[in-house]
Each structure stands twice: as structure tokens, then as C-alpha cells.
Amino acid sequence: MSIQDQGRFGYRRLGVPQSGVLQPKFAKIANVLVGNHEDTALLEFFLTGPTFSLKEGTLRLAVAGDCLLEMTRNGKRRMFRAWRSITMQTGDTLQIGQVQSGKAGYIAVTDGFTMTSVMDSHSTYLRGGFGGLGGKLLISGSNLPIANQTATLERNMYLPSPPPAEIPGSSRESIACFPPATIRVIKGPQDDYFTKQTLNDFLQGVYTISKESDRMGSRLEGPLLTHRSDKSPEIVSDGIVPGAIQIPGNGAPIVMLADGPTVGGYPKIATVISIDLPKLAVMTPGSRLCFDAVTVDEAENLLRADRADLAALLATIVPLPDIAEPF
Amino acid sequence: MQVRFLNMGDSALTMEIGDHINRNMASSVAAIDHRLGQELKSKRLVGVIEAVPTYRSLTVIFDPLILPRATLKRRLLALFNEDSDVADCATRCWRLPVCYDEQFGPDIAAVASAKVLTTAEVISLHADRTYMVYMIGFLPGFPYMGDLDHALYMPRRSAPRVRVPVGSVAITGQQTAIYPWESPGGWQLLGRCPLPLFDASRSEPALLAQGDQVKFEPISARSFQLLEVAAQDGSLDLSAFRLKETFA
Known part of the structure; x- marks a missing residue:
């Protein structure tokens, strides 16, 4: 679990990646649920959420992600779903359960955290050891520097229609019952390093997310892709962005993610379109996917529609009826 | 030098000056990067998030819904053809x-x-x-x-x-x-x-x-x-x- 915001921009020229949340939409939902600006820093967790207790005061927080929550107050336990805010009181304990679709969940607190930003962002860049809470993951016993909450939302809020589960969680059963997810790509920038046949193998193959995947990149297992015999399997390093799919000499694709390098020397066969990257980024090891090529124009139209859909979704967030309060 | 534009997804464009390592080419990239920086600073160009200069190319990350790709290409080519010097810095x-x-x-x-x-x-x-x-x-x-x-x-x-x-x-x-x-x-x-x-x-x-x-x-x-x-x-x-x- 780490502190992330929507990313660190403007420092790629020093080799500093953008970092930031892998699933921006969920993070924005969590922030709006507690009355924050959409881009406020929050907690990103993978697979199983944390359990934490409030030593004193009151705390408004929200959870976005496909998981259940259990709160304990004065010895009484109540279960409820995520996609809502909740107000903790002194002595309350909140347990956040296993993510059932993908691996990422988000916890936003009203007004965010108080640590200072590094290069204009609160995002944790683990390999660089900076951002967030001293550049480190949060571990059991970590104290969170929470802002003095001043926001004025009177009621807890909820999202009536959460995003549908499109990808499996981490269990074998869950992985078995989902068909391969379709991830749309734009060919290039170095698709000319591959033959037509290899491009077909790439677009028609089924790939599996490897265990060696992290916030830097998702390594894929599946059809190996060979470079054209008249081209080198290497290029003079040039710029790379999250979503670029590098093919190293061993032929196994690596999809670059938020903490990925800023430049690289392997040809990039294709690049995942912006709106499909979060889905791929949060897929669990063993989950399957296939690629589909679209044009730049199609991708831009999809991006436009996606932004409108997100704005519409955030506008559906409303106060929670009293009857839904656990205590 | 033959310039190529390469799409890297929907929100990044690489302007490729060449395909090998060469000090003149690296200086040429630095010059375009410098001029682009001035365009952004003066807000003559909006919608660019950041640029990454490399040996032989400049990758520009941008918002295609604010800055059309065709406009970005046209502006980068104009910057490439501009004939101005970048001030030399003392070598460390x-x-x-x-x-x-x-x-x-x-x-x-x-x-x-x-x-x-x-x-x-x-x-x-x-x-x-x-x-x-x-x-x-x-x-x-x-x-x-x-x-x-x-x-x-x-x-x-x-x-x-x-x-x-x-x-x-x-x-x-x-x-x-x-x-x-x-x-x-x-x-x-x-x-x-x-x-x-x-x-x-x-x-x-x-x-x-x-x-x-x-x-x-x-x-x-x-x-x-x-x-x-x-x-x-x-x-x-x-x-x-x-x-x-x-x-x-």
C-alpha cells in the first residue's frame, strides 16, 4: 500500500517517471466521495486492504474498489460494500477485505495528507525512494499524517452504480471464469521492426500476466515475438510512456506502467490506448488478455467519450440514506 | 536529416531525427527541445504536458483533446526548421x-x-x-x-x-x-x-x-x-x- 496522486509531471527529462495511481478513475471516485478535489493524494492498496483503527477524533474516509468493508464499534461488527464514504469515531476499527476484480483499491480521507510534496507530487516512487511517506510502502504500524479535516460534507456519500467488474480477481476460480480481457492498442512506434506475421501473432495471441509484474511494468507470457531478421532487436534508446509495449531480445512483451522508465532501448511494437491502460495495469498474475488494434482517431474518440462518462459518473454521487449507515 | 513522426499511443508523439548516436543529432534535439520550452513558457502552445529529449528524438506527451496531433506536428516541424542558436553552457x-x-x-x-x-x-x-x-x-x-x-x-x-x-x-x-x-x-x-x-x-x-x-x-x-x-x-x-x- 502506498500514497499516490494523479502523478508527477514535468520531470521525465531527469528520468523521473510519473508514478501515480494505476486506476485513476477509482481514485477520483474515492476523492469525490469525501468531498476532495479529484486529484488529491490517497492510499492505493493491492489485493487485500488494510485494517486500521482510529485512536482519537473523527475521520471521514471513502473506499473505491471491488471489496467489502467491516467496521467494529463498541464490539459490534457491521459489513458493507465499498464505493461510499464512512465516518469513523474514536476506537472504531475498519477492515478492508479482498479485492474481487483486478488488484487495486483506493482509500481517500477528507482533505488528504499533510506531508510535503516532492517534485510537485505526493506520489510514492518506490524505486527512487521518494514521494508519499518517505518514498516507502506503508506497513503495519505506519502512522498516517492526516490533515485536520475541515471539509463540510454533512452526510456520508455513495456511488449508486459502481463500475462493473470487467476483469478477474486473484483467485484461481475467478481467473477461470473470465474470458481474456480485450486491451486496445495503437501500433508503433516501432511496429516496422516486426513482420506482418509477427504483428498478427501479437494481435491474435492470448497473453497471461506474469508474476514478475509490478508498478513499473506488466510482463506478459504467451506467443514470443521475434524482431525482423533485417532489423536489430535493439534501438538507440528513445522516449517511452506508460502503455508502450517493449519487446526485448527474448520476445516476451513488457507493458510499461506508471513507475516505468522514461526511455528504453527495445523496440515498441504497440502502445495501449490511455483508457484501457488502467484495466491492464491492475490485472492480477495469471489473468488473460488479448490485444486489438485501433486507429489514433478511434482512440481519441474513445478518450473523449471516456472523459464524459467519468464526469457523468462522478455527478451521480449522492448522500447516503440514513438507513444505510451501519450504526 | 530526415524527420519522422511516430505515434506512441493516443497521448504521445515521438519526433525522430535519426536512428543512430551522433553528437550533432543530439545537439539538434536539444535545440528543438529548448525552443519548445520557450513556446510553452510563453503559452504560444498549450496542451503539452512535457517533452523528453533523447539522443535522436523528442517525445512530446500531450492532451490530444486540447492540442490536435496535426497541429503539434506542424509546430514541431516549424521549430526544427528554425535557424537559431542555443546558448552554449560551460562544460562540466x-x-x-x-x-x-x-x-x-x-x-x-x-x-x-x-x-x-x-x-x-x-x-x-x-x-x-x-x-x-x-x-x-x-x-x-x-x-x-x-x-x-x-x-x-x-x-x-x-x-x-x-x-x-x-x-x-x-x-x-x-x-x-x-x-x-x-x-x-x-x-x-x-x-x-x-x-x-x-x-x-x-x-x-x-x-x-x-x-x-x-x-x-x-x-x-x-x-x-x-x-x-x-x-x-x-x-x-x-x-x-x-x-x-x-x-x-
Whole structure:
């Protein structure tokens, strides 16, 4: 679990990646649920959420992600779903359960955290050891520097229609019952390093997310892709962005993610379109996917529609009826 | 020089000036990057998030719903054809310590064997040369430097290492670099440098900058340890490794 915001921009020229949340939409939902600006820093967790207790005061927080929550107050336990805010009181304990679709969940607190930003962002860049809470993951016993909450939302809020589960969680059963997810790509920038046949193998193959995947990149297992015999399997390093799919000499694709390098020397066969990257980024090891090529124009139209859909979704967030309060 | 525009997804565009390493080309990229920076500063161009200059290309990350791709291409071409000079900066020169012992350079024996050289010859070919920092990238503060002696040209490893130790001094093709962090990597490892190349808490986080000149000084494992300890306890003065005179 780490502190992330929507990313660190403007420092790629020093080799500093953008970092930031892998699933921006969920993070924005969590922030709006507690009355924050959409881009406020929050907690990103993978697979199983944390359990934490409030030593004193009151705390408004929200959870976005496909998981259940259990709160304990004065010895009484109540279960409820995520996609809502909740107000903790002194002595309350909140347990956040296993993510059932993908691996990422988000916890936003009203007004965010108080640590200072590094290069204009609160995002944790683990390999660089900076951002967030001293550049480190949060571990059991970590104290969170929470802002003095001043926001004025009177009621807890909820999202009536959460995003549908499109990808499996981490269990074998869950992985078995989902068909391969379709991830749309734009060919290039170095698709000319591959033959037509290899491009077909790439677009028609089924790939599996490897265990060696992290916030830097998702390594894929599946059809190996060979470079054209008249081209080198290497290029003079040039710029790379999250979503670029590098093919190293061993032929196994690596999809670059938020903490990925800023430049690289392997040809990039294709690049995942912006709106499909979060889905791929949060897929669990063993989950399957296939690629589909679209044009730049199609991708831009999809991006436009996606932004409108997100704005519409955030506008559906409303106060929670009293009857839904656990205590 | 023939310019090509390459799409990298829907929100990034690479303007490719060439496909090889060449000092003139790197200077040309720097000039376009500099002019683009001025366009953004004066808000004559909006919708660009950031630009990444490399040896041979400029990658521009932008919002296609604010700045149409066709407009961006047109503006970049105009900047490329502009005939203005970029002010020369005073060149900084560094002599960086490197321990080439096999414990730090696990590929040095393989490189020597592939090139029919002794390990000592590999070390002297690598260290006795002045390199230019072509760009910073891949990881924070990672300096891409060139050009190696032709006798040391090696391909990348076919399977990248999952973990390359921090400080590793590596080569591939005509390039050499120092890994500022532990990270995955595919280059051949010759040794290790004990100086911290990047520190987010410094006012200038990256030790090296584009255009700097660098030479390596072979040191013993014992010197490496002393320098490493000094770096860790904060008593190391990094400016001591910067030379007052320029390399001949």
C-alpha cells in the first residue's frame, strides 16, 4: 500500500517517471466521495486492504474498489460494500477485505495528507525512494499524517452504480471464469521492426500476466515475438510512456506502467490506448488478455467519450440514506 | 536529416531525427527541445504536458483533446526548421571512481572473453576515455554516455536482469552508463561507482546533466567501501569529483 496522486509531471527529462495511481478513475471516485478535489493524494492498496483503527477524533474516509468493508464499534461488527464514504469515531476499527476484480483499491480521507510534496507530487516512487511517506510502502504500524479535516460534507456519500467488474480477481476460480480481457492498442512506434506475421501473432495471441509484474511494468507470457531478421532487436534508446509495449531480445512483451522508465532501448511494437491502460495495469498474475488494434482517431474518440462518462459518473454521487449507515 | 513522426499511443508523439548516436543529432534535439520550452513558457502552445529529449528524438506527451496531433506536428516541424542558436553552457567535467572487481562487474569476464581481451584491457579501454552525457533517462539521474572504444561494443543481454545493483557501471553498443538505482536492466555490468547519482532531497537531484564530460578512475574494493560509507553518512563532498579544468 502506498500514497499516490494523479502523478508527477514535468520531470521525465531527469528520468523521473510519473508514478501515480494505476486506476485513476477509482481514485477520483474515492476523492469525490469525501468531498476532495479529484486529484488529491490517497492510499492505493493491492489485493487485500488494510485494517486500521482510529485512536482519537473523527475521520471521514471513502473506499473505491471491488471489496467489502467491516467496521467494529463498541464490539459490534457491521459489513458493507465499498464505493461510499464512512465516518469513523474514536476506537472504531475498519477492515478492508479482498479485492474481487483486478488488484487495486483506493482509500481517500477528507482533505488528504499533510506531508510535503516532492517534485510537485505526493506520489510514492518506490524505486527512487521518494514521494508519499518517505518514498516507502506503508506497513503495519505506519502512522498516517492526516490533515485536520475541515471539509463540510454533512452526510456520508455513495456511488449508486459502481463500475462493473470487467476483469478477474486473484483467485484461481475467478481467473477461470473470465474470458481474456480485450486491451486496445495503437501500433508503433516501432511496429516496422516486426513482420506482418509477427504483428498478427501479437494481435491474435492470448497473453497471461506474469508474476514478475509490478508498478513499473506488466510482463506478459504467451506467443514470443521475434524482431525482423533485417532489423536489430535493439534501438538507440528513445522516449517511452506508460502503455508502450517493449519487446526485448527474448520476445516476451513488457507493458510499461506508471513507475516505468522514461526511455528504453527495445523496440515498441504497440502502445495501449490511455483508457484501457488502467484495466491492464491492475490485472492480477495469471489473468488473460488479448490485444486489438485501433486507429489514433478511434482512440481519441474513445478518450473523449471516456472523459464524459467519468464526469457523468462522478455527478451521480449522492448522500447516503440514513438507513444505510451501519450504526 | 530526415524527420519522422511516430505515434506512441493516443497521448504521445515521438519526433525522430535519426536512428543512430551522433553528437550533432543530439545537439539538434536539444535545440528543438529548448525552443519548445520557450513556446510553452510563453503559452504560444498549450496542451503539452512535457517533452523528453533523447539522443535522436523528442517525445512530446500531450492532451490530444486540447492540442490536435496535426497541429503539434506542424509546430514541431516549424521549430526544427528554425535557424537559431542555443546558448552554449560551460562544460562540466567529472572524474568518477569505479571498482571493476568481478564482485561488482559480473559481466566483465564475459565481455573480455567475447572481445578476446584481458580483464585489465577491458578496464583500461573503458576508463581511459572521455565520455559525453547524451541524455538523462530510463531512471532518475541515469546518464547515457558515449562513445565507447569500438573494441568494447557489446549487445544487451537477451534476457534483462530483474535486479541490477545500485551504482553498477554498464555498457551496451557504443554507450556506457551508471545505474543510480537498483532496477531491472539489460546492459553488461563492468563495475560499480560508489557515488549517489541522484538524491531527491538535493536542490539538483541529478548529479550529472546532459552535456557533461566524464572519465572513470579505477579504484580498489577497499576504496569503494570507504567512499560508500562516506556517501551513506553524508560526509562525501560530491563537488570534489568535479574537475576545475576541462579535459584536453
